[in-house]
Amino acid sequence: xxxxxxxxxxxxxxxxxxxxxMNLEIKKGELVSFLGPSGCGKTTTLNMIAGFLDVDGxxxxxDGKPVHLLPPNKxxxxxxFQNYALFPHMTVFDNVAYGLKxxxxxxxxxxxxxxxxxxxxxxxxxxxxxxxxxxxxxxQRVSLARALVIKPKVLLLDEPLSNLDAKLRQxxxxxxxxxxxxxxxxTIFVTHDQEEALAISDRIAVMYEGRIEQVDxxxxxxxxxxxxxxxxxxxxxxxxxxxxxxxxSGNQCKVSxxxxxxxxxxxxxxxxxxxxxLRPEKIQIYQEHSEGLRVRVExxxxxxAKTRYIxxxxxxxxxxxxxxxxxxxxxxxxxxxxxxxWNPEELLATKK
Amino acid sequence: MRKVLPKACLNFFCILVxxxxxxxIVVVLLSSLTxxxxxxxxxxxxxxxxxxxxxxxPEFMQSFTLSIMVALGTSVISTIIGTMASxxxxxxxxxxxxxxxxLIGSPLLIPSVVFGVALLQFFSWIGLAASPVALVIxxxxxxxxxxxxxxxxxxxxxxxxxELAAKxxxxxxxxxxxxxxxxxxxxxxxAGAIFAFITSFDDLTVALFIVSTDVVTLxxxxxxxxxxxxxxxxxxxxSIMILLTVILMVVIERILGVGKxxxxxx
Ligand SMILES: Nc1ncnc2c1ncn2[C@@H]1O[C@H](COP(=O)(O)OP(=O)(O)OP(=O)(O)O)[C@@H](O)[C@H]1O
Ligand SMILES: [Mg+2]
Numbered sequence: 001x002x003x004x005x006x007x008x009x010x011x012x013x014x015x016x017x018x019x020x021x022m023n024l025e026i027k028k029g030e031l032v033s034f035l036g037p038s039g040c041g042k043t044t045t046l047n048m049i050a051g052f053l054d055v056d057g058x059x060x061x062x063d064g065k066p067v068h069l070l071p072p073n074k075x076x077x078x079x080x081f082q083n084y085a086l087f088p089h090m091t092v093f094d095n096v097a098y099g100l101k102x103x104x105x106x107x108x109x110x111x112x113x114x115x116x117x118x119x120x121x122x123x124x125x126x127x128x129x130x131x132x133x134x135x136x137x138x139x140q141r142v143s144l145a146r147a148l149v150i151k152p153k154v155l156l157l158d159e160p161l162s163n164l165d166a167k168l169r170q171x172x173x174x175x176x177x178x179x180x181x182x183x184x185x186x187t188i189f190v191t192h193d194q195e196e197a198l199a200i201s202d203r204i205a206v207m208y209e210g211r212i213e214q215v216d217x218x219x220x221x222x223x224x225x226x227x228x229x230x231x232x233x234x235x236x237x238x239x240x241x242x243x244x245x246x247x248x249s250g251n252q253c254k255v256s257x258x259x260x261x262x263x264x265x266x267x268x269x270x271x272x273x274x275x276x277x278l279r280p281e282k283i284q285i286y287q288e289h290s291e292g293l294r295v296r297v298e299x300x301x302x303x304x305a306k307t308r309y310i311x312x313x314x315x316x317x318x319x320x321x322x323x324x325x326x327x328x329x330x331x332x333x334x335x336x337x338x339x340x341x342w343n344p345e346e347l348l349a350t351k352k
Numbered sequence: 353m354r355k356v357l358p359k360a361c362l363n364f365f366c367i368l369v370x371x372x373x374x375x376x377i378v379v380v381l382l383s384s385l386t387x388x389x390x391x392x393x394x395x396x397x398x399x400x401x402x403x404x405x406x407x408x409x410p411e412f413m414q415s416f417t418l419s420i421m422v423a424l425g426t427s428v429i430s431t432i433i434g435t436m437a438s439x440x441x442x443x444x445x446x447x448x449x450x451x452x453x454x455l456i457g458s459p460l461l462i463p464s465v466v467f468g469v470a471l472l473q474f475f476s477w478i479g480l481a482a483s484p485v486a487l488v489i490x491x492x493x494x495x496x497x498x499x500x501x502x503x504x505x506x507x508x509x510x511x512x513x514x515e516l517a518a519k520x521x522x523x524x525x526x527x528x529x530x531x532x533x534x535x536x537x538x539x540x541x542x543a544g545a546i547f548a549f550i551t552s553f554d555d556l557t558v559a560l561f562i563v564s565t566d567v568v569t570l571x572x573x574x575x576x577x578x579x580x581x582x583x584x585x586x587x588x589x590x591s592i593m594i595l596l597t598v599i600l601m602v603v604i605e606r607i608l609g610v611g612k613x614x615x616x617x618x
Binding site for chain 1: 511513514516517518519520521522523524527531532535536538
């Protein structure tokens with residue numbers, strides 16, 4: 001049963017469709033990330049859900065009721081803004097209490113709920129401060145408490161962490177997920193940081209040019225990208241071309257990568273070329289091995305736990321990321337020939 | 353070393369300018385304390401007699417009350433219109449926006465004498481007699497540009513996402529305006545209101561064209577009184593006006609800081 005439904009949602013600005021017939025179903029209590037490059041329509045979609053923008057087509061349904069014609073103040077969505085958007089003339093307490101006051105909640109209950117919300121975001125004792133007397137991370141927590149205290153139907157977060165420094169960003173994202181799971185609130189989290197999306201999401205909706213390319217769990221998005229864009233956008237990939245030398249029944253082919261023969265399942269016809277994507281961490285290199293793709297180590301870069309090897313095959317370059325516990329980088333000398341080896345199952349077919 | 357001399361010169365020059373600006377005010381304030389029957393500086397002796405004497409001049413009290421009422425009316429009306437106009441100009445694109453902005457700002461460019469003549473003709477044309485209402489109309493046209501300058505300055509850089517946040521939390525349009533927008537631009541609005549008050553309260557030029565024998569503002573009263581008599585009553589009334597203005601300026605300074613008022617971005 002889906003709790004939040006986007007059905008054929010369209011948004012047009014100046015005759016260009018910025019969001020194109022978008023469909024998405026989110027289950028109750030689920031955390032879904034919108035992930036995509038800048039300008040792909042993440043904020044626009046979120047603003048339509050919150051009611052700050054009108055939809056130009058389609059419908060938005062929450063808990064079985066269409067909401068896309070309601071004004072934002074009637075939708076009961078909790079929004080956390082990128083720049084926090086705290087009311088500068090109100091104390092932390094009044095900021096968090098604002099939504100409750102509008103709902104005419106009795107004073108004693110307001111008091112109790114605000115204090116609980118502030119405790120949840122670990123800001124007890126800051127009630128009397130003004131927003132400008134708080135750090136960025138603290139302001140973001142107030143903003144989260146303010147959104148959650150009204151018990152909204154859906155929590156919407158638009159790049160809530162992008163104004164924080166890297167370390168705080170990681171802490172805050174754990175905290176947000178903790179709170180989200182504890183409250184059990186259906187959440188949309190907009191980000192263009194794929195690591196963030198992979199780390200916290202139940203499912204990720206990868207967006208590109210106003211369309212959702214794929215909605216899936218982080219593992220599925222990473223390991224089984226369904227479109228070329230997703231393959232290239234999530235993580236890093238090498239593009240590699242193989243030559244089909246033989247076909248068998250059941251979509252099995254024998255493919256040659258410059259003499260490195262592998263049998264894999266893909267639809268191919270004899271004597272054609274096929275493009276594949278291959279993630280850098282799926283490649284192993286050996287100085288001696290029974291088979292493999294012969295390449296030259298152009299450069300190696302020590303990256304702490306792993307080393308990145310730039311491999312040259314004719315006029316093409318690959319990258320391979322190999323853990324230093326698997327291969328001691330000192331054994332490999334730049335300029336040396338090695339054999340690159342991978343498991344045929346790791347090859348991601350392109351969709352051309 | 354090389355920078356010390358120019359700096360000293362600059363300071364000296366600034367002090368001279370301040371003295372030049374403040375001197376007339378000080379002269380008026382001090383000469384209102386004289387014991388003589390005529391205005392003299394430096395004052396001879398010190399007395400508050402000329403302030404007490406005001407009680408025997410009900411026409412000054414009348415004018416004072418009228419001026420205060422007109423200034424209050426002007427302040428309220430120009431603040432409301434000026435604030436709404438500022439919001440429209442800063443936030444919305446509409447046809448004729450530049451024309452509206454220019455029109456509203458034009459009283460700043462026209463000499464007030466010309467403006468006074470124009471008002472006189474206009475009022476007699478529409479048959480509006482000299483009255484507090486006529487004065488308020490004349491004045492708020494003058495003061496709206498000031499209010500707009502101040503309010504526009506506080507609206508530029510206003511982060512509108514806080515309005516969205518309020519809507520998101522359940523506030524309707526009016527609530528958003530009165531609970532979020534207005535409190536945040538409050539300093540500009542208050543400064544605008546006070547400026548409008550002072551401008552109206554101090555205005556002589558425009559009022560001269562509008563007043564009649566029984567509707568006379570304080571500056572006009574002082575002006576006409578001086579044409580026949582020249583005693584220290586004038587200086588005591590003027591001192592009261594100066595003090596009131598200074599108090600209001602101090603209030604603005606407390607709210608905003610004068611520097612901020614004049615360094616508005618637009
Ligand atoms: N009010 C508007 N008027 C016209 N075009 C707009 C408007 N708002 C957004 N756009 C356009 O719509 C597209 C999507 O914008 P949107 O803000 O949704 O992107 P985004 O995915 O949130 O990007 P980012 O990661 O940079 O925040 C962009 O091309 C943008 O230029
Ligand atoms: Mg955005």
